[in-house]
Amino acid sequence: MTTKAKGGAKRTPAQRERDLAIITQLHFQRFSQAEIAKQVKKITRAKYSITQQTVSNDIKEIEKRLSEATIEEANTARMEKLVELKVLKAENWRAWRRSQEDAETLTEESVKPKKDARRKPVPVKSTKQAKGQSGNPAFLRLILDCIREEKELLGLNAPIEIKGDFNIDSQDLSDDEAYERMVALFNAGATAKHTANSKN
Secondary structure: OOEEOEOOOEEOHHHHHHHHHHHHHHHHOOOOHHHHHHHHHHHHOOOOEOOHHHHHHHHHHHHHHHHHHHHHHHHHHHHHHHHHHHHHHHHHHHHHHHHOOOEEEEEEEEOOOOOOOOOOOOOEEEEEEEEOOOOOHHHHHHHHHHHHHHHHHHOOOOOOOOOOOOOOOOOOOOHHHHHHHHHHHHHHHHHHHHHHHHHO
16 A cells, blocks of 8 residues: 655655654654654655655544554453453362362371380371361462452453342351351342343
């Protein structure tokens, strides 16, 4: 594609791209469009001259490209952040499941050898105990944080009123109570979302 310059001459695509690079620098240095036209002629020493209107059109093209590049960069950064959140969320789900597994305690006790034993290895008595766990609610809090960030990045945050006290940070709560409140929060959010969708 060629563009028409002053005097009827036409710029080739390569010449226009060169002019666009020069105009970009001069435009952001606050040169007027008329002065930019003169500077492009002086810098390039081209056989053609460009008008103020050509500079104006080129600046519009520059701004369009910059806008598209900014949007693309923002989308790329958003996608990278979403991938990071998905990985972090998956790690916390795995940690949450591990925190629900039985905790095993291994106790080793040396058995005193008999008096007539001759440098025999001291036998060891091992005792293993398993204790059930209800899960660490801290991992659920981190998962919720990931979900909130994902919703914000995707523009899915809608005002939903959830009534009730869901403070899981209270020092007075046991792990079981904290977990129950976390489940209640999930259920309340799901119910509120379903109600909002039904009204629509």
